[in-house]
Amino acid sequence: MILLFGMRTSVAVRATVWFVCHFCGFDAAQRVVERRRRLTLFWIPLFTVSRSYANVCTNCGREVDLTREQVDNAERWAASQSTR
Ligand SMILES: [Zn+2]
Numbered sequence: 001m002i003l004l005f006g007m008r009t010s011v012a013v014r015a016t017v018w019f020v021c022h023f024c025g026f027d028a029a030q031r032v033v034e035r036r037r038r039l040t041l042f043w044i045p046l047f048t049v050s051r052s053y054a055n056v057c058t059n060c061g062r063e064v065d066l067t068r069e070q071v072d073n074a075e076r077w078a079a080s081q082s083t084r
Pocket residue numbers: 021022023024025026028057058059060061062
């Protein structure tokens with residue numbers, strides 16, 4: 001019997017915030033993304049092996065790594081902006 005294990009990375013946008021990117025200098029939308037790397041068995045995801053967060057500029061595409069706390073703060077900020 002052959003078992004096919006693999007890894008799959010999925011990307012989810014957790015929030016979108018606006019500020020001046022320090023790489024390109026434009027006031028552009030910044031996507032706060034979560035990347036989850038999961039172990040798969042026959043291409044079916046089983047469980048998350050690692051998780052990372054980053055801020056991606058929509059203008060230049062450069063990334064800055066974020067902590068979980070920074071992502072939570074960005075989500076709270078984005079939620080407060082959408083209710084106004
Ligand atoms: Zn940029």
